[in-house]
Amino acid sequence: MRFHSTYSNMLATSLLLASLPIGVLGGDILKTNGFSMCSDNSDITVQQLNIEFNRATKKIDFDVAGTSAKSQNVTATMIVTAYGKQVYTKEFNPCDTNNFVAQLCPVPAGSFSAQGSQDIPDSYVSQIPSIAFSVPDLDGQATLQLKSLDDGQTLACITSTVNNGKSFDVPAVTYVAAGIAGAALLLSGLSALGAGGHAGTATSSPTFGEVIGWFQTMAANGMLSVQYPGIYRSFTRNFAFSGGLIYWEGMQTSIDNFRKSTGGNLTDDSVAYLKNATLIYDNSAANITKRGLDSFMLFARDTLSTNVNSTAANNGTADNKVMHVVHGIQGYVEQLSIPQANTFMTVLLIFAIVIAAITVGILLFKVILETWALFGSFPKSLTSFRKRYWWLLAKTITNLILLLYGVWTLYCVYQFTNGDSWAAKLLAGITLAMFTAILAFFTWKIWQIAHKFKKMEGDSTALYDRKEIWRKYSLFYENYKKSYWWIFVPSIVYMFAKNCVIAGGDGHGLAQTIGQLIIESLMFVLLVWSRPYSLKSGNWINIIIQIVRVLSVVCILVFVEELGVAQSTKTITGLILVVMQSVLTAVLAILIAVNAIIICCRDNPHRKKRKEAEKNLNRDLDTLTPLDARNSLLMDPTEYKRTSVRGPMVSAAPLGTRGGYDPVPLSEQQTGYVGGARRFGGAEGQEHLLSDAASFGGRSASHERSFSHERTESPAGRAPRLPDVDLGAPGPYRGGGY
Template sequence: MWRTSTIALASLALLPSVLGTDILHTNGFSNCKTGTSTVKVNNVDISFDKSTNNVDFDVSGTSTEEQFVTAELIVTAYGIKVYNNTFDPCSDDTKVDQLCPVPEGTFSANGSQAIPSEYLSKIPSIAFSLPDLDGNAQMVLKAKDGTEVACVQSTVSNGKSADVPAVSYVAAAIAAGALAVSLIGAAASGAHPGTSTSSPGFFEVMWWFQGMAMNGMHSVNYPGVYRSFSKNFAFSTGLVSWGGLQTSIDSFRSHTGGNLTNNSYDYLKNATLVYPDGTTTTTTSGIAKRALDLVARQINTSVNGTGAESGNSTSKESHLVQGIQGYVEQLTIPQSNTFITVLVLFAIVILAIVVSILLFKVILEAWALFGKFPKSLTTFRKEYWRIMFQTITNLIFLLYGVWTLYCIFQFTHGDSWAAKVLAGVTFAAFTALLAFYTWKIFSVVRKLKQLEGNAHALFENKETWKKYKLFYENYKRGYWWLFIPAIIYMFAKGCVLAAGDGHGLVQTIGQLAIEAIMLILLLWSRPYQRKSGNWINIIIQIVRVLSVVCILVFVEELGVAQTTKTITGVVLIAVQSGLTAILALLIVINSIISCFKENPHRKRRKAAEKHLSRDLEGDAFLMQPTPTSSPPRHGRKMSEAGGYDRFRALAVSRFGPQREESSEALVTGGADMGKSGYRSVSQGRSDHTGSPPPFSREPRLPDLAFENYRHK
């Protein structure tokens, strides 16, 4: 039996295979027989090593009675049956003492057998190179009368997987780089009103990673390669595998109405996850280690614990999963722990932000006592509370989509009343905060339109800009309102994905409609100030739409062939990986530009100051004529003085016309210079006192009996 069965197992490589260097092996197992069974398999571990041409196996189980059986081995790859063979364990050429007959009680067998050379040539080399093979091996034991007494199935892999920790680290580094470039750009602009950041920014990168993670949460039959790939971006949604944290959350749930029987960290550690298409995976990461530790062994068998060597009788529970549950539990996060996991990590990040800002504030205060720090840090020193609050608001805005997802998932799949209360409170608080900012911005815009006729002060007034820029800083002036569709977009994505869990077709069609509407909105408005921002965000949105179209291929109701699904999964990985690489390249380019390019606002300010200084030095109007200039003629109007014309033109070019002033008013008002009030809606001032802005501080003639001089 074992020789025949192991040859059959190796033959699954007739189609592209899965994981490790020259090794094919089973990965977890599940019982596929419905109802009661007289034979129960507790452990299955079979592997083929190309370098030694051996098949190693380790099988154990229990039987309620002694019985003669026949065994059928079925091997499929990518939905195609590549091997099917029935054999008798009592036959001379397939003799297996442990199954002839199947004994009552426990039994186990482990060992190694060689594969004949004629079968090796049928295994293509591609079987050992492609990651995440969609292969499945199933063994069915039947009684002599044809009654099925046991059924066990296992996924076959080769040691290679698209689930690579290095991918998560690289993605996190890309996000960190985008954050650093965004911070450098903000510091270089000096919080100048109307300044936009370069694309891709931190928000764009994180939302892109979140999108790829959410693409792996649909209740569809993903090919194994894409399921593993999407797992790499779980960190962007707040999911991190942390055993100690999960144990603490389990304890919290157990005291607040939670059921830990089949929904706990300890249970998942010893469970085999079974997906709707029959593929299996384990939650532990010992696959590669087991492959390296495989050695050729002589066959050893035992009955009821006696014999030369007893096999491993440890049993792994079969755990059927799909959708969001399948995504989070492959990270060893029980589905009912999902929201609390994200909440705790969110609280840790908030604490880190608060501590970092307060620590930096203390450093600045100490610096002020012993030295003089740069003027660029003065704003932080004075307004650190505002900066802290806005940083937290930024984080809430960033996570609002996935927060909606996890809160609704907690309401529908959670079992702890305390966790549901926390989900409701935090979701209401986050929504209320974003609604408050929306109301405030609309209130400001309404007042500005009443007083000035437009909302340009959102981008021109420094105080208004500092308060609300996080929502619209990269948009054009006429499209400041697009942050509202962005919030609705995030809410709708999380809501449809969570509420539709278990219904893959509904989820996918809903997500496709949402992504398509957002793409149409971007193509219609092209709202970003920079052309690069428009193109990058439109391309990202196009890839999002195409990604959901690809996921539609995985929907079970459409009946698409497994080979087509696998090809689609590989294409989807290639497209998403390519766009991620482009974003990383653009971040590097932006960082180089930020380091060597002079701040355009500072450059324009210096040029204006230099020009103004040169005009004032040679201005006859200030009674400091240049050597080549002639004194003004008697009765010459002051507006004809060239210096003043140049000064006025410069002021208008920088700040725009303020009000009409005749030359006579300029002369007669010289004595009142600096006393008149000034009022600007853009400046947000309602009083008539204080210094006017720089563009109204025009030169006035001192009171030196100039009128008498004019009429002589």
């Protein structure tokens, strides 16, 4: 059957758009990879199968070995499929002259092996599309059937996956993704450092949290219990690190020992077991599972060449591998060589290692600062860290909990339903309850503060304007508008609900996918309705990320087994998913680079605003006029501009300040100076003081005459003057005190 040309064209076009590197392990060659039995009660047991097609030579080379219960003539049928399409089939008799295979003519009783090659006609080679030799993670299958020549009864059926040596599962993709996440983390740190602790400052998108959240989404997309094409399954595996799934053999062995001592069963769920197993996914093992062949033995490809009845020695070694059927979360984690029962403990230990590294780093920096303080003076900007390093550690841990809360919920719920160690289940329950309590406490505290200030001041802008509040709680709402500070609450609920659906619905792909689609759509509606981010770039980037999330779940619907979509369509959809998610990842990386350039090139916006405010104030003071309301007679503009600390507009002691307002000069009689010498007492001074004090109690006739006389003076003579008080005696006016 000819592979549909439309599918080939679409695959070729999509491959041109793929932006991530592909590991190339071969040329125009298709090979089998492991094998399994596809028949019951076989008279012939196969122990080795190796089939290779070389397009350049147009030959199929095969190497098969096994045992037979009796000697018999057989016919062999070779069937090759790609993406669910049968692209090659050939039946031959090993005893024919053109296809003679001495080891199979007839099949002897006991052990046997057969090696040979078959020429493939051009008519069949042309039916295999060129895309099959270049597309990564080829979904192909080769089947070899041996039938009795006498009655046509099937004696043996062996099937194997076919690959072309190309895959999206390469370390380079993981390293690139980790580099993007690291760059986002560094950029977020530089933004916070540039803000200088300024309250109300938002971080430019994409932030570290947004990048990690996107990587976790791609990893979670590969955990659903659906029939993924190999190309998408390999692609999602590259982002497992974002959720804490990092393979370390020593750690896995320790977890196995821990589980064994706490009620775990290591028979078919351990590192040693996975080393000796071949993973069979749902889409290639559904029929095998129905036949109840889960316990059949598999054997990897090797150089075994056993003659009839084992008369010749082995030229190689054969590694027995068991067939291990997997799906969903189990299939995702075990392709990383992590046993499914070790999933939660792996993430817990990775989390503990990260926390330990952060703690050691902060304490080491603290020691450096203390040593610096003993031998010199360090910048004032580091004084805050020196005083609050424990608080910084607590804030960092809280931020890490917020980043991992979604996937932590997934692993804990999965541990409850699939774990076998009571201690691991207990740790999952304690940590999930603790993380939920921490986030609930901060939510309640922020809500309480917002409600308090809204009641007192009419709004909750104090969450952004007050530095102490901002320093403590801003990690939850720093990028949101002041009127949408509460958006972090539905965001936490969104992470919790999404991952509960994935873990709780494991094994039910349709329910998982529909639940995911509903949750992602609700989050999309919330973002479009509120547009809560304070920066326009934040709104656009997060809305686009959410759109891709929704479209990804729609594409995953194609992989649901109940819908019965053709395998070729699934492969095309998987490739579209890879391209779509790769393009978004590349766009985030470009935006991170652009933000980094902007931060390095532009001035600090807060420092710039502060300088502009000072410049405007000095300009206003320079342009004051006598009639300007700001031109107070009790303020010296020159002195005000010269001082670094702004004092009150009205002087506390206007009459005695240097450079201030100088009242009308006093007469010698009033000041108590005679000929430049001050009178410090005497009868005259005392009498003058008593007379003036007495005049405060009432107005004498002479005083009235004096007052009326003053009113008749010309305007030039009406200058400000002090009361008629003798300032020579001790008092509050001139020198001396009580």
